[in-house]
Amino acid sequence: MGTLWDIGVYAGLRWFSMPHWPALALSFGSGVAIGFVLTRLWVFGVRGGEWKGQMFRFLVVIGVMYLVNGLCMEGLFVLLPAFSGRSAVVRVLAAGGTFPLSYLLHRRISFA
Secondary structure, X not given: OHHHHHHHHHHHHHHOOOOHHHHHHHHHHHHHHHHHHHHHHHHOOOOOOOHHXXXXXXXXXXXXXXXXXXXXXXXXXXXXXXXXXXXHHHHHHXXXXXXXXXXXXXXXXXOO
16 A cells, blocks of 8 residues: 555656656655555554564665665666656556565564
């Protein structure tokens, strides 16, 4: 859900001509708020416990994934020709391509 939110916000901001990095920061950041709660409860079934430490580790992983996603997107912008909806396609490809790494890092670090 957080990723879908992120992609939608990113596509909307790019449609309004916001540059890549600021749009990614806003979309990614808003997805983080949704993502922490949903990942903690739905994906890994963590309830109770020490959420502050989990939140800190989650934010560290998110910071790493922000950079990985942004760099993947920059590469895709270079590789793909300009077309209507390219920003949304690039965001979906980067999010989908980096999802396994994100899951692994959250499982091993954020909610270990």
